[in-house]
Amino acid sequence: MSDPRPIGLFDSGIGGLTVLREVQARLPGESTIYIGDSARHPYGTRSDAEVRTFAEELSDELVARGVKVIIIACNTATAVALEHLRERHPSTPIIGVVRPGAAAAALATRTGRVGVLATVATVRSRAYFAAIKDENPGTLVIERAASELVPLIESGLTNTQEMSDAIHAAIDPFLAGEPSERIDTLLLGCTHFPLIRGAIDAALGAPIAVVDSAAATASFLQEIISVNGLEAPGSSRGTAADPGHLGHTAPASAPVAPVHQIFTTGDPVAVDALAARLFGEAAPRAQQMTLGAKRG
Structure with missing residues (x-):
């Protein structure tokens, strides 16, 4: 068949x-x-x-x-x-793309602390929060909206200071606090974000697993x-x-x-x-x- x-x-x-x-x-x-x-x-x-x-x-x-x-x-x-x-x-x-991505993130984390970088609408829906919790109820899920990255990517402004500033504004809060309290896995909850994966990795500057769906x-x-x-x-x-x-x-x-x-x-x-x-x-x-x- x-x-x-x-x-x-x-x-x-x-x-x-x-x-x-x-x-x-x-x-x-x-x-x-x-x-x-x-x-x-x-x-x-x-x-x-x-x-x-x-x-x-x-x-x-x-x-x-x-x-x-x-x-x-x-x-x-x-x-x-x-x-x-x-x-x-x-x-x-x-x-x-939510359920497969959530499963991959739940599998990747070792500390049970997962960050989700997504759009306003995705964060508002709590779809990733629920899907990751379904995979592992004990996981701490921290979601942040970064919709402003999408039009920059669509416009081809990936290697600009504006993009760098926007990425740091989105990523830096995940890195706040004591090392033991930080995420060890970041899920890219928007299919645009892998297009700036290199810049995201550089902004993280830490051994954090990055997962895209x-x-x-x-x-x-x-x-x-x-x-x-x-x-x-x-x-x-x-x-x-x-x-x-x-x-x-x-x-x-x-x-x-x-x-x-x-x-x-x-x-x-x-x-x-x-x-x-x-x-x-x-x-x-x-x-x-x-x-x-x-x-x-």
């Missing part, structure tokens, strides 16, 4: 490309469709009702394009709209694809040495070259610049999209 339909992803802008990169690395035979809603970023300072409306439009667009599974590659939209979208599209598996989400997606028999034609469910590993089977048909599409409601040139950094020469050119417009 195989399913040639693409995997759909959406985000408030370019941050979700970090999730797309992990998905393509783990599932290289799968086609993908990515939509970034840069025209309306950031989501993190908007009301829950606005975010739900935007998430409806994005998920509706992906379903109309025939995707087999949707990843909400946006922490804010996951926190606010995941269950709503699952009710709206009951026949399409929908995965968020992209890899954990891609791993969870891999499991969903396998369990539900949704692999693209020619994809292996085992390994080359042991195609029957864990009860899985060898590919039943020849691989089909995957097709990748990137759409944006914003400036395609800005998206292309980041995609080239993340994917190299293989990056597809971003295409302009107006949500709700009639497709050709």
Whole structure:
């Protein structure tokens, strides 16, 4: 059994490309469709009702394009709209980034003190707080909002004094107090933040584990694809040495070259610049999209 339909992803802008990169690395035979809603970023300072409306439009667009599974590659939209979208599209598996990220952070901490850097809306939702507590009730979870980082990242102002100041303003409170009272793990609760990972590491200046949800989400997606028999034609469910590993089977048909599409409601040139950094020469050119417009 195989399913040639693409995997759909959406985000408030370019941050979700970090999730797309992990998905393509783990599932290289799968086609993908990515939509970034840069025209309306950031989501993190908007009301829950606005975010739900935007998430409806994005998920509706992906379903109309025939995707087999949707990843909400946006922490804010996951926190606010995941269950709503699952009710709206009951026949399409929908995965968020919060639960996988929370599980990874709970596993990474040794002292049980986890910091979460996210947007205002994500912090307000308490989604990460609840998810980490579900994984380990004894964990101390300290959340801080840093929505101001998102527009700087979207604007390409990553190597500026303004960005450096904003990062320190967000990170320094995690480092206050006695060493024994500080966090030992920082969860990047926004898919934009891995794009400034180097600057965040430098600001931390301490042996603190930094976790982002992209890899954990891609791993969870891999499991969903396998369990539900949704692999693209020619994809292996085992390994080359042991195609029957864990009860899985060898590919039943020849691989089909995957097709990748990137759409944006914003400036395609800005998206292309980041995609080239993340994917190299293989990056597809971003295409302009107006949500709700009639497709050709």
